[in-house]
Amino acid sequence: MGHYLVGPGFRDRVLVKPFVEVFWGIAGTGALVINGAERKLRPRQIAIYFPGMRHEVYALDKEWEYCWWTMDGPLAAGITTSFGLVAEVYNAGPAPLPLFRKMENTIRNQSKAAERRASAIAYQLLTVAVSGRRTGNEDQRVSEAVRIIHREWNQPQLCVKQLADRLHLHRSSLSRRFEKAVGIPPVAYLTRLRVQNALSMLKQTEKPVAEVAALCGYNDPNYFARLMQRCTGRSPRRFRRETTPERTRTITA
Numbered sequence: 001m002g003h004y005l006v007g008p009g010f011r012d013r014v015l016v017k018p019f020v021e022v023f024w025g026i027a028g029t030g031a032l033v034i035n036g037a038e039r040k041l042r043p044r045q046i047a048i049y050f051p052g053m054r055h056e057v058y059a060l061d062k063e064w065e066y067c068w069w070t071m072d073g074p075l076a077a078g079i080t081t082s083f084g085l086v087a088e089v090y091n092a093g094p095a096p097l098p099l100f101r102k103m104e105n106t107i108r109n110q111s112k113a114a115e116r117r118a119s120a121i122a123y124q125l126l127t128v129a130v131s132g133r134r135t136g137n138e139d140q141r142v143s144e145a146v147r148i149i150h151r152e153w154n155q156p157q158l159c160v161k162q163l164a165d166r167l168h169l170h171r172s173s174l175s176r177r178f179e180k181a182v183g184i185p186p187v188a189y190l191t192r193l194r195v196q197n198a199l200s201m202l203k204q205t206e207k208p209v210a211e212v213a214a215l216c217g218y219n220d221p222n223y224f225a226r227l228m229q230r231c232t233g234r235s236p237r238r239f240r241r242e243t244t245p246e247r248t249r250t251i252t253a
Contacts, residue, residue: 001069077200093132
């Protein structure tokens with residue numbers, strides 16, 4: 001984790017990284033390129049990258065202050081998406097700096113107990129971020145759509161039309177309301193959720209690509225491979241090869 005105050009012209013090194021990373025704006029404005037589009041990160045907002053995504057981060061103001069933390073391991077992507085978060089920018093309220101300082105002090109200790117405490121703090125940070133998104137003007141149909149997506153994202157039959165039918169809405173009406181509330185269309189939200197979990201499975205397990213595809217709601221492994229290529233610039237096998245640590249990689253005939 002870190003707490004940065006950077007000046008004009010700051011541009012972090014562009015890399016594809018194998019973990020979840022969350023940024024929380026404090027002052028000034030910066031930018032993150034998420035899925036090929038520049039997204040501004042302002043105070044009281046968070047932005048999220050998932051494993052396998054290209055990180056491109058730079059300042060837009062004379063001074064930009066923000067905190068960040070990363071989460072790795074087989075559950076990181078699933079835990080993050082279970083909070084209703086995908087790779088996007090969200091309003092989240094003021095950055096909880098005491099929690100960040102607590103995490104910083106905790107990770108100075110390299111023990112397993114400290115690692116568990118730091119994980120618990122990361123969970124708290126996600127909880128605070130999501131709590132800051134809630135307002136009295138929530139669209140209840142959209143909230144229910146998000147709950148269904150996060151409960152059934154790995155079911156192949158789940159699609160926007162089925163979702164709209166279950167909510168007794170026209171597909172175009174659901175898409176319009178969803179994008180207004182969440183910031184992206186429901187089909188993009190569902191796809192990102194599936195892809196982010198697929199990336200985590202590819203990195204953390206040795207399941208065959210076709211099995212990963214099926215577990216993420218794609219019965220056609222060829223379509224899944226094309227989707228991964230479009231979203232990450234790499235095939236599933238190449239992604240696994242380039243992100244799996246050498247010490248844990250196995251070679252099969």
